[in-house]
Amino acid sequence: MEEVLSKFSKTSKSIIVCGDFNINLLEPSANCTSLKNLFQSFNLFNVFWEPTRITSTTATCLDNIFTDVTITSKLIINNLQSDHSGQLIKVNTRLDNVRPKKVTIIPVTGSRLERFRNNLVNTIPFLHCGETANFHYNLVFNSFCEEFDRIFTPVTVTVNNKHSFNDWATMGIHKSRKRLYDLYYEKHYNNSEEFKIYVKRYSKLFKIVCHEAKTRFIADKIKNSNNKVKATWSVINNETGRSNCRYTSICLNINNRVINSEIEIANEFDKYFSEIPIVTTKYLNASPKAAYDMLKLHVPVSSTDLKFKYVTGSDIIKIFKLINLKNTKDLWGHSTNIVKYILDIIAPELAIIFNECIDEGVFPDLMKYSKVIPLFKSGSSFDPANFRPISVLPVFSKIFEKLLLQ
Incomplete structure (x- = not known):
């Protein structure tokens, strides 16, 4: 079986293996573990966890389907002439004659950028003295977002699936x-x-x-x-054939339950990624005091004071040129390619806010939110452990961090 799977795994095709494997997956055993490990090493995951052969004295899961494709529905068919039940699955397929797919995008055109720029000139609020840096940033950022959402409205377009030919x-x-x-x-x-x-x-x-x-x-x-x-x-x-390594349609198997809902999948990833540090360090003899004592023992005390200097709007425009321009959108749909067109308008306000952050020793709350994208690595695509998180930081937090680094 391993030799056959090795040959199939070298192709870019999806794989479905089905049959009577004569190993009961419902009963923990060495053979059961070996079979599952063998298939999972080739990114193949069993579909059924229910009995597929029922007799008067036993109920076992001998017949099964192992696959690396997304299952949209599954069904066990009983009451057949054989004591083996039938298995039926429905999968997503990509055919040449499928209906055109509709996707929602936010077009970034020259006219929209010009309107956005002109409107921001009149909508950026005046920053009064006596308020905190966090309050001022929320005020400017919310005004920025309102104008952005008003100008850059999403549209639905039809994408035709064509051959690369x-x-x-x-x-x-x-x-x-x-x-x-x-x-x-x-x-x-x-x-x-x-x-x-x-x-x-x-x-x-x-x-x-x-x-x-x-x-x-x-x-x-x-x-x-x-x-x-x-x-x-x-x-x-x-x-x-490796262009689909990033899974746009994710399906997870949590405690033998298949999860397809986007909200449930997001919650499971959030739970898994947030618990990794706790699980990893649970058995380590670590504590803040132990870390501090280790620093005192091995790192000499610095006699140099660390001072931050105030920044100006010109400094912000200058430092922004060091940031890579990309179309990657953060949690609010903003990208560096869009911000570059209006940075000179909001740079003075950002300079005031960044200087206030330095004085108060704070980092604005809205800069702490990032968009986390689970990127598939290898193994079973049903297991959240086989994904690694990629964080897309807010554009303005990148500017602030770059300034502090300089």
Whole structure:
């Protein structure tokens, strides 16, 4: 079985293994553990935890289905002529003729950015003395968010699922492919040796033309990209079938219960990621006092005072140039690519707030929220332990942290 799974795992195809494995998964045993570990090492997870063979004296789970695809529904069929129950599963498939998919996006256009910039000039509030840094940041940030949500409204667009062939194939190649299909069909009844040679040559020439067209398309894609390393890896992942390593549709198995709800999945990830430090350090003899004593013992006391200098709006604009510009959106949908267009407008207010934070020794509450994305690593995609968290920090917190670092 391991040899067969090794061959299948080298492909980019999804795998479904089903049958009577003659090992009861409901009864803890060495064979049961070995079977599950074998399949899970290839990212295959058993679907059923209920009895699939019922006799007058036993109820065992011998028949099962192991797969690495997302299960949308499952059913055990009883009352068959055999004492083995039937198993029925429904999975998501990607077909060429599926209906166009609708997705919600927030278009960032030049006209929207211009409106956003013009409106912010009139809506950024005046910061009065006597208030805290946290109050001032909430005031400015909420005003920023209200205007952002008013301008950058989401729209629903239709995305057509197409072959990658359509990305690089010219109209001539499309016509040649249709001609080649016709020739292949004609081979069923045309046994002429001359015709077979013609089809063989036509097919060989078609492959050469496709190879050159695809090579030219990929070279242009990398050449015209702002990030050539990222574009190169994107091409490699697409061509090797690893482009779907980031799971957009996650399904978890918690205590033998399959979870599909987005809210439940988010709560389970939140619980798992927040408990990792506690579980990891539970059996360590650690405490704040022990850490402090260790520091006193091994680290000499510094005689240099640490002082922060006040910043100006110009400092904020200057430090922002050191931050990578990306379209990655934080918890509120803001990205560095959007903030760069309006930074000069709110930089004076941010400078006042950042200086107040330095004086008060505080970090604004709204800067402490980040968007956590679970990124799949390897193993079973049903286990939260096989995901690692990626935090997308608020844009303004990146600026503040960069200033403090400098």
